[in-house]
Amino acid sequence: xxxxxxxxxxxxxxxxxxxxxxxxxxxxxxxxxxxxxxxxxxxxxxxxxxxxxxxxxxxxxxxxxxxxxxxxxxxxxxxxxxxxxxxxxxxxxxxxxxxxxxxxxxxxxxxxxxxxxxxxxxxxxxxxxxxxxxxxxxxxxxxxxxxxxxxxxxxxxxxxxxxxxxxxxxxxxxxxxxxxxxxxxxxxxxxxxxxxxxxxxxxxxxxxxxxxxxxxxxxxxxxxxxxxxxxxxxxxxxxxxxxxxxxxxxxxxxxxxxxxxxxxxxxxxxxxxxxxxxxxxxxxxxxxxxxxxx
Amino acid sequence: xxxxxxxxxxxxxxxxxxxxxxxxxxxxxxxxxxxxxxxxxxxxxxxxxxxxxxxxxxxxxxxxxxxxxxxxxxxxxxxxxxxxxxxxxxxxxxxxxxxxxxxxxxxxxxxxxxxxxxxxxxxxxxxxxxxxxxxxxxxxxxxxxxxxxxxxxxxxxxxxxxxxxxxxxxxxxxxxxxxxxxxxxxxxxxxxxxxxxxxxxxxxxxxxxxxxxxxxxxxxxxxxxxxxxxxxxxxxxxxxxxxxxxxxxxxxxxxxxxxxxxxxxxxxxxxxxxxxxxxxxxxxxxxxxxxxxxxxxxxxxxxxxxxxxxxxxxxxxxxxxxxxxxxxxxxxxxxxxxxxxxxxxxxxxxxxxxxxxxxxxxxxxxxxxxxxxxxxxxxxxxxxxxxxxxxxxxxxxxxxxxxxxxxxxxxxxxxxxxxxxxxxxxxxxxxxxxxxxxxxxxxxxxxxxxxxxxxxxxxxxxxxxxxxxxxxxxxxxxxxxxxxxxxxxxxxxxxxxxxxxxxxxxxxxxxxxxxxxxxxxxxxxxxxxxxxxxxxxxxxxxxxxxxxxxxxxxxxxxxxxxxxxxxxxxxxxxxxxxxxxxxxxxxxxxxxxxxxxxxxxxxxxxx
Numbered sequence: 001x002x003x004x005x006x007x008x009x010x011x012x013x014x015x016x017x018x019x020x021x022x023x024x025x026x027x028x029x030x031x032x033x034x035x036x037x038x039x040x041x042x043x044x045x046x047x048x049x050x051x052x053x054x055x056x057x058x059x060x061x062x063x064x065x066x067x068x069x070x071x072x073x074x075x076x077x078x079x080x081x082x083x084x085x086x087x088x089x090x091x092x093x094x095x096x097x098x099x100x101x102x103x104x105x106x107x108x109x110x111x112x113x114x115x116x117x118x119x120x121x122x123x124x125x126x127x128x129x130x131x132x133x134x135x136x137x138x139x140x141x142x143x144x145x146x147x148x149x150x151x152x153x154x155x156x157x158x159x160x161x162x163x164x165x166x167x168x169x170x171x172x173x174x175x176x177x178x179x180x181x182x183x184x185x186x187x188x189x190x191x192x193x194x195x196x197x198x199x200x201x202x203x204x205x206x207x208x209x210x211x212x213x214x215x216x217x218x219x220x221x222x223x224x225x226x227x228x229x230x231x232x233x234x235x236x237x238x239x240x241x242x243x244x245x246x247x248x249x250x251x252x253x254x255x256x257x258x259x260x261x262x263x264x265x266x267x268x269x270x271x272x273x274x275x276x277x278x279x280x281x282x283x284x285x286x287x288x289x290x291x292x293x294x
Numbered sequence: 295x296x297x298x299x300x301x302x303x304x305x306x307x308x309x310x311x312x313x314x315x316x317x318x319x320x321x322x323x324x325x326x327x328x329x330x331x332x333x334x335x336x337x338x339x340x341x342x343x344x345x346x347x348x349x350x351x352x353x354x355x356x357x358x359x360x361x362x363x364x365x366x367x368x369x370x371x372x373x374x375x376x377x378x379x380x381x382x383x384x385x386x387x388x389x390x391x392x393x394x395x396x397x398x399x400x401x402x403x404x405x406x407x408x409x410x411x412x413x414x415x416x417x418x419x420x421x422x423x424x425x426x427x428x429x430x431x432x433x434x435x436x437x438x439x440x441x442x443x444x445x446x447x448x449x450x451x452x453x454x455x456x457x458x459x460x461x462x463x464x465x466x467x468x469x470x471x472x473x474x475x476x477x478x479x480x481x482x483x484x485x486x487x488x489x490x491x492x493x494x495x496x497x498x499x500x501x502x503x504x505x506x507x508x509x510x511x512x513x514x515x516x517x518x519x520x521x522x523x524x525x526x527x528x529x530x531x532x533x534x535x536x537x538x539x540x541x542x543x544x545x546x547x548x549x550x551x552x553x554x555x556x557x558x559x560x561x562x563x564x565x566x567x568x569x570x571x572x573x574x575x576x577x578x579x580x581x582x583x584x585x586x587x588x589x590x591x592x593x594x595x596x597x598x599x600x601x602x603x604x605x606x607x608x609x610x611x612x613x614x615x616x617x618x619x620x621x622x623x624x625x626x627x628x629x630x631x632x633x634x635x636x637x638x639x640x641x642x643x644x645x646x647x648x649x650x651x652x653x654x655x656x657x658x659x660x661x662x663x664x665x666x667x668x669x670x671x672x673x674x675x676x677x678x679x680x681x682x683x684x685x686x687x688x689x690x691x692x693x694x695x696x697x698x699x700x701x702x703x704x705x706x707x708x709x710x711x712x713x714x715x716x717x718x719x720x721x722x723x724x725x726x727x728x729x730x731x732x733x734x735x736x737x738x739x740x741x742x743x744x745x746x747x748x749x750x751x752x753x754x755x756x757x758x759x760x761x762x763x764x765x766x767x768x769x770x771x772x773x774x775x776x777x778x779x780x781x782x783x784x785x786x787x788x789x790x791x792x793x794x795x796x797x798x799x800x801x802x803x804x805x806x807x808x809x810x811x812x813x814x815x816x817x818x819x820x821x822x823x824x825x826x827x828x829x830x831x832x833x834x835x836x837x838x839x840x841x842x843x844x845x846x847x848x849x850x851x852x853x854x855x856x857x858x859x860x861x862x863x864x865x866x867x868x869x870x871x872x873x874x875x876x877x878x879x880x881x882x883x884x885x886x887x888x889x890x891x892x893x894x895x896x897x898x899x900x901x
Contacts, residue, residue, distance in 0.1 A: 038408050086588055092595030095407075096354060100548050103541060104587030111580025226415070226537075233412040264427050271416040278413055279401040287409075 008138035010255045016144040018251020019151035023206040024228025025235065025243035026158065027199035032238045033175035034195035037095050040102045041082050043225025044109040045203025048075050050211040050220060051117055054124055064127065072204045079200020083193045113218035126212040147209045154205060155244060167194060230274055236287025245285060308470065315462045319455050328454040332526065334566045335461035336519045338559055339468045341546045343515025345558035346472055348547050350481060351508045352488030353403060356540045357414030360421035361513040363535025364391045365520025367425060367432060370441045370530055380444045384521040388514055395513030396506065403505040418537045425532035437531030444525045457526045464522060468515055471763045472555045478762035479755055479776065482741070484508055486749045489738035492700060497812060498724035498753025507759055549590055551597020553740065560599045651676040651851045652820055657696055657706035666692045668875045669706070679842065679852045681862045684872035685895060690855045691733055694822050698730045699723045724753040727819035731809045731826060739798035743789055746797050746808050747780040750815030780815060787811045803834040814845060821845065822853045827861055839865055863887060871895070
């Protein structure tokens, strides 16, 4: 294989995982924009997406598209439940307390996954077979293409949702200024609930489309989710475009780091570069910064 | 408040826990329980250090398991592979971890919020992967065995009980050091920067350096605990030091109560054995662990110990409130009339250069396309009240930010007497005797009224980390002086009755006075007041006018930004008018009131 082919291969695999990171990063951003916290249950939304797909498709033998939709809907509902029963009743609105509530819920959810699905590794088939085809002389798995296409569709839908729907605009208003939004008649609590639901949906999509090219277990979302968090930070936390760029860059960084330097240290390379970027641009590539105003 | 406790009470509050520590092994001979208690002790050391960083300085780290791991691995590798003596290895590990924390901390602690969380998390991930992958040095994923026990002479710490005393000696020492630090000038500085970095810097706290120092200190605590862990268990593996343990450590700080050392201890004592207790529930143990965590954070977010303490304290306060207070002391301070210019000897002639204490020369700042300040120059005569007025958006606050070091001018210079000061940090300005208040009130809500003012003395006092941690000679004298001076300042502002109240519980008008008291505490040469009467009622405004005049008569030069024209014209010696970032007039108040450009700027119309 020539170097040129290798480069194409790295790009393809980088964009594949990068898309997943971007979807997860979007989930982190949407909740951040709603209430300013890092929601660590995002990690488990990813796992749960894969698990529900397994249950609907593998155990209950539903047709794949139906299983896909049901899986996303279930996690969307779980996202809303997390907000309703763990975030909303919290007596404190302090960011750090809310963040650690999500960590507590995350531990709880992983515990529940272990009980329901066990700790064994499971597998799901690809959406349309495993015969690679060639693009620019690089072997591409059909699932990679699915991942890429679905991510693009999700991003377009999100863009439409935030720019053209009433609820989407209300959510944006809430993210800019919750008090002003409330005064204009926006039900801020409901917008926060929707944010959790939407993040659940995004996490679920990420989980469902990635599982065929990895394996599925109760903690599959943890490392993916952390990378998604890193991607969101890299892009500029809370910035939607930043999340996408951050996700794709992190994916590419990893795949080039693994291919050209060392695959055992690929995470070290990715995170070290992430740190360097932050040291030079403390609010990420497209971030607005969190400077105190006096 | 520690300063309020008598010495014997303070001693007693330490002797009792010490006695409990000594007795415990006799009550619990079961080695399994003793082992859990030893782990609690090790965690305590880490969590107490982390509490200083998170609870006091407000900087969240999800990377401290890495420092714990570095301490453990360095001790292990140095003793086994390089045959160092364990104690010496422990010191080398401590120094190396401290140095690494310094190198990491300097760039990392410039980050805020979620960025800081990610950076520390990333650091932990990197260290953990290195521990796993560098198997020639670390033994890889299967761990590092055969670490010798610690010894003193021929006495070896090779049993749970012996190790118990050593671990808890260190845990107890870490608690005492932390308690020393938090009730000191440094501790107040840390809490101040947690409350508001800008305000902390404005009274002389070197915020960046303090953040890095407390980060290094907490890393050293973690390293010592790690070394003890390695010599206690004699076997270490990378899994112990992963990000999940970092998360667990921070959870202990929060569940126990942020901003309380005893909270850190109770969080550790509660959470460390919880998984062992929940083992009983078998496969449901994670679910219960998560559930307990969530419930505590939802319903007792202030933390276990703080919840108990505040319940106890509020009971005590309601008791003291029944004590009749001297009515004369409670009455409002004598209402000052506006000093009129007829009675005041004019000290300064506007525009005369020779007695200028502050000189602004051609200062310009652009924010993108907006010119916030364009070639602004003026002089502030020594001992005067110089008012800076102008419509909203004229650039007044930007100018004060430039003078106080909060923003840097892109062009132009600022001179304090004949020394150029532009471009210096706010804490330098505070040390030189230039203090300020803020337009949007910046008091430290997490501190008492007295402590707010004590922080105000930061620039003029010197106890630092080492002397505070170890209570070196001279420490207590300076602390006493700070407290005494702060009470005097509170008296001047008629706030002494509420000195021990949380600053957040006072009214807006009182909080404005706290902020001014804080700025005045270190007896500055120049005081910059950014809208001191905004939001105050007429009585409060009149009092404030009296206070500002009184401050001037004590020799402090005041630069006053204000929209209340009665106040400005009543007490100022000189007025400078800005509009759209440019100076449009400068002169005596009575001349400014007649100036056509000024009238046009305020009322519209043709200039």
